[in-house]
Amino acid sequence: PGVAGTSRLSPHLHFGEIGPRQVWVAAQGAMAMGEAPHAEARRFLSEVGWREFNHTILFHNPQIQTQSFRPEFDGFGWRRDDAAFKAWTQGRTGYPIVDAGMRELWTTGFMHNRVRMIVASFLIKHLLIDWRQGEAWFWDTLVDADLASNVGNWQWVAGSGADAAPYFRIFNPITQGEKFDPRGVYVRRWVPELASLSDSVLHQPWMAHPSSPSARSYPRPIVEHGAARTRALEAYKSLKGN
Ligand SMILES: Cc1cc2nc3c(=O)[nH]c(=O)nc-3n(C[C@H](O)[C@H](O)[C@H](O)COP(=O)(O)OP(=O)(O)OC[C@H]3O[C@@H](n4cnc5c(N)ncnc54)[C@H](O)[C@@H]3O)c2cc1C
Incomplete structure (x- = not known):
C-alpha cells in the first residue's frame, strides 16, 4: 500500500x-x-x-445489488452500531492499517486493494455491520466506484458472494499491517500522529509506552481483536450450511 x-x-x-x-x-x-x-x-x-x-x-444476478448472492446470508443478524460505523468511516478505529486506509479513501477517493480487503473485513467481521453499509460508503467516496466491482468485492469479503472468501477467514488487522506495511510507510503517511512510534509497535500502538504522545492522541481499539474474532465465528456458525 x-x-x-x-x-x-x-x-x-x-x-x-x-x-x-x-x-x-x-x-x-x-x-x-x-x-x-x-x-x-x-x-x-x-x-x-x-x-x-x-x-x-x-x-x-441483478438482485445482488441489494441482496446476498447466497440467500442464507440475508437472515444474518447484522449489528446496528452507528458509533462504530462512524469511527470506521473517520479512520478512528484504533487499528492503524484500517484507519490509514479509511483516511486515504476520504482524502483521495482511492485505496489500495489489499487495504480495501482489510477495512471491509474489519467492518463486516470485527464489527458485524452489514456489508451493504460499507458498500454504500465506498460508493459515495471512491473515484472508481463501480456497481459490479463494489458489490462483488463486498460480498466476497462477507462470504455471501459468488466464489466468496470462506466465513472463517478473518483478517487480523495487526498482522496484516505488519505484513503489508512492514516499514510503516503507509501508516505514517495517513496516520501522522503515530509517525514517531517504532516499527515494532506501529501496528499495535496500545503497546507503546503510555507517556508517548502518540499513545495519548490516538484512539484505543474500538473492539479487541481476539474477542471480535470469536464473536464473528460464533455468528457465522449460526448460518445454515456453513
Ligand atoms: C471491498 C472492495 C471494494 C471494491 N470496490 C471497487 C469499486 O467500486 N470499483 C473498482 O473498480 N474496484 C473495486 N475494488 C477492486 C480493487 O480494489 C480495485 O479495482 C483496484 O484497487 C483498483 O486499483 P488499480 O486500477 O491500480 O488496480 P490494478 O491492480 O492495476 O488492476 C487492474 C484493474 O483490474 C481491475 N481489478 C483489480 N482488482 C479487482 C478486483 N478485486 N475486483 C474487480 N476488479 C478488479 C480494476 O479494473 C483495475 O483497474 C474493490 C475491492 C474491494 C476489496
Missing part, C-alpha cells in the same frame, strides 16, 4: 475512457515484446479478469 505499484486504471475503466480489451491486448503485447515480466503481467491480467467476473455475475 505504501508503494505506487498498481496501474490506477480503475476509474478510467469504469468511465469507459479505456476498455478491458484494450488493456488485455496491450498487456499481452508488452509480454510478447519482452517489455513486461510474465509473472507480473499475468497477475495484472488476472485482476482485469476479476473485473469481468464481477460484471458477469451482476449482469446475470
Whole structure:
C-alpha cells in the first residue's frame, strides 16, 4: 500500500475512457515484446479478469445489488452500531492499517486493494455491520466506484458472494499491517500522529509506552481483536450450511 505499484486504471475503466480489451491486448503485447515480466503481467491480467467476473455475475444476478448472492446470508443478524460505523468511516478505529486506509479513501477517493480487503473485513467481521453499509460508503467516496466491482468485492469479503472468501477467514488487522506495511510507510503517511512510534509497535500502538504522545492522541481499539474474532465465528456458525 505504501508503494505506487498498481496501474490506477480503475476509474478510467469504469468511465469507459479505456476498455478491458484494450488493456488485455496491450498487456499481452508488452509480454510478447519482452517489455513486461510474465509473472507480473499475468497477475495484472488476472485482476482485469476479476473485473469481468464481477460484471458477469451482476449482469446475470441483478438482485445482488441489494441482496446476498447466497440467500442464507440475508437472515444474518447484522449489528446496528452507528458509533462504530462512524469511527470506521473517520479512520478512528484504533487499528492503524484500517484507519490509514479509511483516511486515504476520504482524502483521495482511492485505496489500495489489499487495504480495501482489510477495512471491509474489519467492518463486516470485527464489527458485524452489514456489508451493504460499507458498500454504500465506498460508493459515495471512491473515484472508481463501480456497481459490479463494489458489490462483488463486498460480498466476497462477507462470504455471501459468488466464489466468496470462506466465513472463517478473518483478517487480523495487526498482522496484516505488519505484513503489508512492514516499514510503516503507509501508516505514517495517513496516520501522522503515530509517525514517531517504532516499527515494532506501529501496528499495535496500545503497546507503546503510555507517556508517548502518540499513545495519548490516538484512539484505543474500538473492539479487541481476539474477542471480535470469536464473536464473528460464533455468528457465522449460526448460518445454515456453513
Ligand atoms: C471491498 C472492495 C471494494 C471494491 N470496490 C471497487 C469499486 O467500486 N470499483 C473498482 O473498480 N474496484 C473495486 N475494488 C477492486 C480493487 O480494489 C480495485 O479495482 C483496484 O484497487 C483498483 O486499483 P488499480 O486500477 O491500480 O488496480 P490494478 O491492480 O492495476 O488492476 C487492474 C484493474 O483490474 C481491475 N481489478 C483489480 N482488482 C479487482 C478486483 N478485486 N475486483 C474487480 N476488479 C478488479 C480494476 O479494473 C483495475 O483497474 C474493490 C475491492 C474491494 C476489496
